[in-house]
Amino acid sequence: MGEIKALKRRYEPWKDLVADIEDLDVLCEMAGEEKDESQGGEIEKTLGDLSARYEKQNVYELMGGEVDKNGCYLTIHAGAGGTEACDWSHMLYRMYLRWAERKSFSIEEEDSQEAEGGIKTATVKIEGDYAYGYLKGESGVHRLVRISPFDANSRRHTSFSSVYVFPMLDDSIQVDIKMEDVRVDTFRAGGKGGQHQNKTDSAVRFTHLPTGIVVACRSERSQTLNRATCMNMLKAQLYEYYQREKEKDNEKFAQEKKDISWGNQIRSYVFQPYTMVKDYRTKTEMGNIQAVMDGDIDPFIEEYLRFAWKNSQK
Numbered sequence: 001m002g003e004i005k006a007l008k009r010r011y012e013p014w015k016d017l018v019a020d021i022e023d024l025d026v027l028c029e030m031a032g033e034e035k036d037e038s039q040g041g042e043i044e045k046t047l048g049d050l051s052a053r054y055e056k057q058n059v060y061e062l063m064g065g066e067v068d069k070n071g072c073y074l075t076i077h078a079g080a081g082g083t084e085a086c087d088w089s090h091m092l093y094r095m096y097l098r099w100a101e102r103k104s105f106s107i108e109e110e111d112s113q114e115a116e117g118g119i120k121t122a123t124v125k126i127e128g129d130y131a132y133g134y135l136k137g138e139s140g141v142h143r144l145v146r147i148s149p150f151d152a153n154s155r156r157h158t159s160f161s162s163v164y165v166f167p168m169l170d171d172s173i174q175v176d177i178k179m180e181d182v183r184v185d186t187f188r189a190g191g192k193g194g195q196h197q198n199k200t201d202s203a204v205r206f207t208h209l210p211t212g213i214v215v216a217c218r219s220e221r222s223q224t225l226n227r228a229t230c231m232n233m234l235k236a237q238l239y240e241y242y243q244r245e246k247e248k249d250n251e252k253f254a255q256e257k258k259d260i261s262w263g264n265q266i267r268s269y270v271f272q273p274y275t276m277v278k279d280y281r282t283k284t285e286m287g288n289i290q291a292v293m294d295g296d297i298d299p300f301i302e303e304y305l306r307f308a309w310k311n312s313q314k
Helices: 002-034 038-063 083-102 133-140 194-199 223-246 252-258 289-293 298-312
Strands: 073-076 105-113 118-127 141-148 155-166 182-187 202-210 213-217 263-271 276-279
Touching: 002 038, 038 298, 073 083, 073 133, 083 105, 083 118, 083 133, 083 141, 083 155, 083 252, 105 213, 118 213, 133 155, 133 298, 155 223, 155 252, 182 223, 202 223, 213 223, 263 289, 276 289, 276 298
Parallel strands: 141 263
Antiparallel strands: 073 118, 073 155, 105 118, 141 155, 182 202, 202 213, 263 276
């Protein structure tokens, strides 16, 4: 039933769009026969609306991967730079939360390590149709250039944070994990959560020894629930890891892997001496940096999806 509902959500907007195009075609034909130029303004406006709806709907056709329709986990890590980088990670975290709210996606924080000025690392679960498909291109290094609010001399600083997006997996995708390959650590969560969370070893960290993948969860009061969440995140990351292993000999994948390495940022956010956000892969630019930081990142997401689709056809 869930799959049927998803297919209806995918199909019905196209059906409505086709019907509205046919109605516009009839209106154009009638206006032509009657030589009624007064209909020109309405026809032009309707055509613009239909074109916008087409572009929005066509984005879904660019997300045909096995797990693109699923929700996702999004992790942000502060780079070198102390307070500056932690503040930048918090700004990115807020940007993605605002974007998810615009999409009416559900959001749940799974893990967070606060630091002076912001966050050192944070993982959030985002659930909604095609959440992973939309956000998969956000993985990589994000660079900030601004006059530092933490610098008494008001000098310009550059900060880096990395973003990693991996899919939530449903029951149709199996990932085998041997528990003897997993080291399990428990610890006190600290911070928010009340007396029980702070005085018991409720937080859980899994380390997958063969791959070195580490996941942690401290959002629940119960260690059992945190263990279950850790297992889901580990499965999701291992799925991504094995997918990359299958494609490691593919030259195109090797280039993509290079693009998301720590020294190769995918996007720059410049606050001073001018304002601009630029994606280095697609060359997409936006001057309204405040809108971007408030979650208006669809132009970058959609252009990357077109960019990735074109490259996949080569």
